[in-house]
Amino acid sequence: MGGDFGPTVTVPAALEALSLHPTLKLLLVGTPAVIMPILSEYNKLSRINRLTVVPTDSVISSNIRPGHAIRISRNTSMRVALELISSGHADACVSAGNTGALMGLSKLILKSIDGIERPALTTLLPYSETGKTVILDLGANIVCNGEMLVQFAIMGSVLSEQILGINNPRVALLNIGSEETKGLDNIRYASKILHNIPLIRYIGYIEANDLLMGKSDVLVCDGFSGNITLKTMEGVIRIILSTMKLSGKQYNKLRWFTKLIRFLLNKYFFNKFSRLHPDWYNGAHLVGLKSTVIKSHGAANRRAFVSAIKQAIHSIECRVPEKIFTRLRTVLSKKDS
């Protein structure tokens, strides 16, 4: 159990998820010396019976290179959790640990779906109260060729259909202009290919200022761009939401009328924009693998980690990996014929 806060966040989150989903069973993979004292606080809850601790020796730290992490991964919580899937003891893995290591180990242990060059990290960005855009890649592949972007488009379409229930989702490529001549070579290459895949409803380029305008159901980019785009948005939203908060001391100094205004303002703002707070849509699918793996923010709090567990449940229920495999086979067979 990695991430910035380890079991102090993930254990309470696991218990909350068990309470929300009565048929859910969870395996907590990590160091018992850290997990057990936190778990002991919840001993009296009956749902603790649906929770099993799988003991491991160590955790992969967040700042080592993926290649090195994989070499020293034996008996780490991340590797053991993934091995529980490959041995049939678990259906999905949720981790707040080192993204590169999770990607590398997932590929090694769970394998990619045939035809997928590299799995991608993806999230469901809420652009309105009901609408969501599937964005990928968010940082698993910081350098992508055009073929990879095309594969991301196919996987994103399946996610949009299966998880969000969108029929014939609109797919776009993130670029720095809307004209065909704009952008990097890999993007222009992917655009050309996507125009010729009838099973994908490709609508062209979208610029980053239209991210929250709901213009596409799937937005495809390389992992570097996806990461900085999403982090920029999160940063702006966090700053704006935090501006609304006052410390207790500051609040006590206000007059009653100002307190009322503050209260209404906060309520209005929270209703309008809290959906854009990273906590509410935490949980990035590592799509393109033969099983479900969800990456949580390293700095996720309890609420955010529960949201990541929910995404894992949803992906298992919708059988996302199988659906991607089938779609890919259909697209490739049409392409070859």
Place this chain on the structure above:
Amino acid sequence: MGGDFGPTVTVPAALEALSLHPTLKLLLVGTPAVIMPILSEYNKLSRINRLTVVPTDSVISSNIRPGHAIRISRNTSMRVALELISSGHADACVSAGNTGALMGLSKLILKSIDGIERPALTTLLPYSETGKTVILDLGANIVCNGEMLVQFAIMGSVLSEQILGINNPRVALLNIGSEETKGLDNIRYASKILHNIPLIRYIGYIEANDLLMGKSDVLVCDGFSGNITLKTMEGVIRIILSTMKLSGKQYNKLRWFTKLIRFLLNKYFFNKFSRLHPDWYNGAHLVGLKSTVIKSHGAANRRAFVSAIKQAIHSIECRVPEKIFTRLRTVLSKKDS
């Protein structure tokens, strides 16, 4: 006079700039048939004497490739405006036209400062009521090698010192993690070099979620990342500010108390965040050239275009190009010695 709205925006903006700066003289370069009818509305103003129309035949359209634009640029408003600088008739050029063409023609006609591989687009992002971060590149160079990022860091430092008056500005590289091992090869290379330049106060990597935290005075990135980072921020801010607005009809339906709350809320929000609205900091310096060139947003409105003109005035007053040349020579001589 290009841009999305052409002289309908730029002519009134020019007149406002003349009113704000009593010693300013402006040359309006463009098609007289379009400019003159708009200008005729202001005939009675005395400041119109400080304005000269330089007639040209055509405008470079915003969606043609830079290479082609340059080949057909003879007697276009953009080319003529830049030639007015090289012939000594103007000190700076402000354009809302095709960014790639402006970059290409500026390099061709005005030339880069010795030692600068490629000029960069940069803006001053207001992260607080008084603090600003110089960000570059914003899209002039969508592919950058490590050396170019180092040059951007040097130019950004000079801009921060000269335009913002910051002593020994903190310089950071935009990346997807804070550890040295993270990110693309060019970023890691630039980081290594910057650590060894004593004249630059290099502080390491900054992630996009810290963009508005004021952690650095200069933020360096390739043009693709810079463009999508800034556009993401603009998109989020625009959406939030637009949510605060109601149509006249919607407003009239509200009760007096709700109207009052609305009024206070808008006032509060405007005071807090209007500085982040693109109109207030429009105007990207094309730094690294031997003269001052300012690129305005294509979709800039009057207020935003005035802001771009102000930046040109400021750059001329601070003699930015000369200062960059001197700094670069100092850094290179220290490096060689």
